[in-house]
Amino acid sequence: MSNKLFKPTKRLQLSITGVVLEGIISGCNFMVLFKVLELIFGKTIFFGDILRATGCLGIIFVLRLILYSVSYTESQIGGAGVSENLRVGIGDKLRRIPLGNFTKKRMGYYMNAATNEVADYEQILTHKLADIIKFCVLIVVLALYVSLKNMYIGFIMFASLLLLIPALKLSFHLVNKYGTTKNLAREETVSAISEYLLGSQTLRSYGMAGKKNIALRNTMKEFSNVSYQYERALIPVGFAFMFCVYVGAAASIYIAVNAMVLQELSAAELIVIIMLSLFSCKVEASLYVSIVAYRNLLISKSKIAKLFDEKEEEKGSGSYAPETFKISFENVNFSYVKGERVLTNLSFEIPENKITAIVGESGSGKTTIFNLLSKYYEADSGTILIDHEDISKADVETVLSNISLVDQDVFLFNDTIRNNLRFAAPTATDEEIINACQKANCNFIEYLPEGINTVVGENGNKLSGGERQRLSIARAILRNSNIVLLDEATASLDIENELLVKKAVQHLLELGKTVVMIAHTLPIVQSADQILVIDHGTVIEYGSHEELLVKNGKYTAMWNASKLTK
Numbered sequence: 001m002s003n004k005l006f007k008p009t010k011r012l013q014l015s016i017t018g019v020v021l022e023g024i025i026s027g028c029n030f031m032v033l034f035k036v037l038e039l040i041f042g043k044t045i046f047f048g049d050i051l052r053a054t055g056c057l058g059i060i061f062v063l064r065l066i067l068y069s070v071s072y073t074e075s076q077i078g079g080a081g082v083s084e085n086l087r088v089g090i091g092d093k094l095r096r097i098p099l100g101n102f103t104k105k106r107m108g109y110y111m112n113a114a115t116n117e118v119a120d121y122e123q124i125l126t127h128k129l130a131d132i133i134k135f136c137v138l139i140v141v142l143a144l145y146v147s148l149k150n151m152y153i154g155f156i157m158f159a160s161l162l163l164l165i166p167a168l169k170l171s172f173h174l175v176n177k178y179g180t181t182k183n184l185a186r187e188e189t190v191s192a193i194s195e196y197l198l199g200s201q202t203l204r205s206y207g208m209a210g211k212k213n214i215a216l217r218n219t220m221k222e223f224s225n226v227s228y229q230y231e232r233a234l235i236p237v238g239f240a241f242m243f244c245v246y247v248g249a250a251a252s253i254y255i256a257v258n259a260m261v262l263q264e265l266s267a268a269e270l271i272v273i274i275m276l277s278l279f280s281c282k283v284e285a286s287l288y289v290s291i292v293a294y295r296n297l298l299i300s301k302s303k304i305a306k307l308f309d310e311k312e313e314e315k316g317s318g319s320y321a322p323e324t325f326k327i328s329f330e331n332v333n334f335s336y337v338k339g340e341r342v343l344t345n346l347s348f349e350i351p352e353n354k355i356t357a358i359v360g361e362s363g364s365g366k367t368t369i370f371n372l373l374s375k376y377y378e379a380d381s382g383t384i385l386i387d388h389e390d391i392s393k394a395d396v397e398t399v400l401s402n403i404s405l406v407d408q409d410v411f412l413f414n415d416t417i418r419n420n421l422r423f424a425a426p427t428a429t430d431e432e433i434i435n436a437c438q439k440a441n442c443n444f445i446e447y448l449p450e451g452i453n454t455v456v457g458e459n460g461n462k463l464s465g466g467e468r469q470r471l472s473i474a475r476a477i478l479r480n481s482n483i484v485l486l487d488e489a490t491a492s493l494d495i496e497n498e499l500l501v502k503k504a505v506q507h508l509l510e511l512g513k514t515v516v517m518i519a520h521t522l523p524i525v526q527s528a529d530q531i532l533v534i535d536h537g538t539v540i541e542y543g544s545h546e547e548l549l550v551k552n553g554k555y556t557a558m559w560n561a562s563k564l565t566k
């Protein structure tokens with residue numbers, strides 16, 4: 001599929017033909033010049049000849065201008081078309097890549113692929129390919145033309161063209177070595193910039209923004225160092241190649257002068273051959289630079305192709321249609337990094353239509369449980385069931401259709417409250433939206449001048465943390481999924497907001513949802529039907545608040561500690 005996306009469109013192929021033709025026609029200027037020189041040296045030039053020559057040069061100029069303008073426009077349109085197809089293709093591919101792949105580091109890779117790499121590939125199509133073909137054809141035509149005048153000079157021109165082979169072989173080796181590193185450094189820079197932009201508020205508050213941000217500066221410095229190394233490695237090869245080409249041109253001029261002395265060449269032929277020898281040096285230099293740049297830009301193409309080859313989420317291989325929403329983990333093992341176990345033989349049951357709270361020390365694996373349940377990651381072994389249906393047999397979308405996640409980082413679009421909620425249920429009526437807002441205790445909407453038509457600002461920055469949190473619960477209610485996961489949903493809230501969120505969660509229960517919440521503050525989990533205490537990726541205690549206190553274990557210790565910090 002990806003090969004199809006890389007293919008130049010018909011318009012682009014046409015524009016390449018146009019550029020090549022324009023290049024060949026430019027060579028005709030020399031023929032007109034040659035004719036004029038012959039007439040001058042033969043002392044047979046008349047005013048009419050000058051007019052005719054000027055007319056020919058004019059026609060060549062107009063033809064070139066038309067071909068160039070049409071080809072340039074067509075190549076830009078065709079190139080933009082291929083870029084658009086590639087970017088749409090990348091967007092579609094990203095939809096099928098496991099969600100767990102979207103780490104901060106990988107984000108830079110994906111962003112770089114969709115922006116810089118595609119732009120580089122567009123350059124291959126709009127400039128480099130046509131230039132390479134044009135220069136190749138032009139230089140062969142010139143060498144053939146010169147061969148007709150003097151075969152030795154023609155031979156030198158062909159020989160210097162052959163010098164391209166070792167020069168390019170060596171350059172390609174260097175491009176592969178330094179170009180790949182340069183490409184990686186660019187990826188790192190994109191990652192660092194996006195991380196910097198996302199965290200700019202925090203960085204500013206610590207006075208680490210702008211030039212003071214050493215990490216970002218180092219990444220940029222590394223990129224400019226690698227770019228410098230790349231150029232420095234290539235310059236000697238290019239210089240040696242051009243030196244040989246100019247020595248060849250000097251030899252051609254020497255042979256041509258001798259041939260004129262021996263009266264084998266006319267003065268007009270001598271002048272044209274000198275001009276063509278020097279012109280072909282320039283064309284060869286451009287050809288060399290274009291091919292090396294083309295090879296470098298191909299790294300971008302292979303990067304995009306690699307993205308298209310990335311492993312996709314497993315398609316659902318069996319039937320999956322839970323009727324109830326009891327959740328079971330059976331002997332689940334999982335590691336993010338090979339050898340570093342995060343969940344070990346984890347087994348538990350979460351009853352339907354009840355609140356289950358997951359507590360445990362930081363890093364014990366609570367969020368990881370949610371990550372596996374939402375299929376952001378796949379378990380290494382063991383089974384995760386929703387109503388006896390193995391979620392590994394279902395598509396991510398199918399599993400997520402039953403789950404709503406409310407976490408600390410509520411994502412809101414810079415749009416109205418109505419539209420922010422409606423994306424959870426596109427067909428929801430205003431009445432249903434208002435109803436969900438009431439159930440989620442979003443009473444603040446009543447005080448907004450435009451009610452649900454109020455624009456919430458970029459990522460909801462016109463709302464408080466508690467208001468955003470309750471909107472997120474309203475979204476979950478509107479979505480009407482049977483399982484609601486709350487990951488530290490009240491962590492950053494004051495007592496008043498925490499209470500409102502608690503009430504909203506209670507509403508979820510009334511709606512018959514299976515609610516699972518991760519919470520650090522134990523008072524909020526006190527009323528949960530079941531509490532799972534996680535330690536080092538395994539359940540060490542479970543039961544209600546009262547049952548756990550009787551056990552006098554880890555939960556009791558946590559409970560006592562929480563009372564002390566009050």
Ligand SMILES: Nc1ncnc2c1ncn2[C@@H]1O[C@H](COP(=O)(O)OP(=O)(O)OP(=O)(O)O)[C@@H](O)[C@H]1O
Nearest residue numbers: 103336337342360361362363364365366367368369
């Ligand atoms: N994407 C990741 N890649 C590698 N390791 C990870 C990743 N996410 C979490 N971990 C590690 O897995 C372990 C469990 O993390 P998890 O986020 O599940 O803990 P948690 O109990 O939710 O912690 P907290 O209460 O602090 O949020 C931690 O040691 C953490 O460093």
